[in-house]
Amino acid sequence: MGFRLPVIRKALFAANQTSSKAVDAQKGHLAVYVGEKMKRFVIPVSFLNQPSFQDLLSKAEEEFGYDHPMGGLTIPCSEDVFLSITSCFN
Numbered sequence: 727m728g729f730r731l732p733v734i735r736k737a738l739f740a741a742n743q744t745s746s747k748a749v750d751a752q753k754g755h756l757a758v759y760v761g762e763k764m765k766r767f768v769i770p771v772s773f774l775n776q777p778s779f780q781d782l783l784s785k786a787e788e789e790f791g792y793d794h795p796m797g798g799l800t801i802p803c804s805e806d807v808f809l810s811i812t813s814c815f816n
Contacts, residue, residue, distance in 0.1 A: 757798030761805040766798065769812065778811050 751757050751768045758767050773779045782801050789802045801808060 758801050758808075759798055760801045760803065760808040763805075764800070765805055767808070767812075773812060773815055776815055778814070782808070782811065 754771055755768050756771055758769055759765065760767055774783070782803060783799070785802050786800060790800050803811075
């Protein structure tokens with residue numbers, strides 16, 4: 727399963743258009759919403775290069791397309807799975 731960079735650009739553009747009500751993330755970071763309660767995580771953009779994170783983004787694209795009502799990317803997995811995957815990146 728390949729990952730396309732334009733997908734990220736479109737999703738980030740859509741997120742930027744609706745993020746006026748959300749607190750901005752620092753430069754080099756982006757907000758993602760995870761889990762049933764849509765907990766907000768601010769992650770480094772370097773995570774976008776990780777194959778396991780790209781798999782999560784592909785699942786998000788399949789489930790939500792480019793419509794992310796929370797103002798950031800919505801990742802369709804539990805918080806525990808997200809933390810487990812992203813803890814390996816440090």
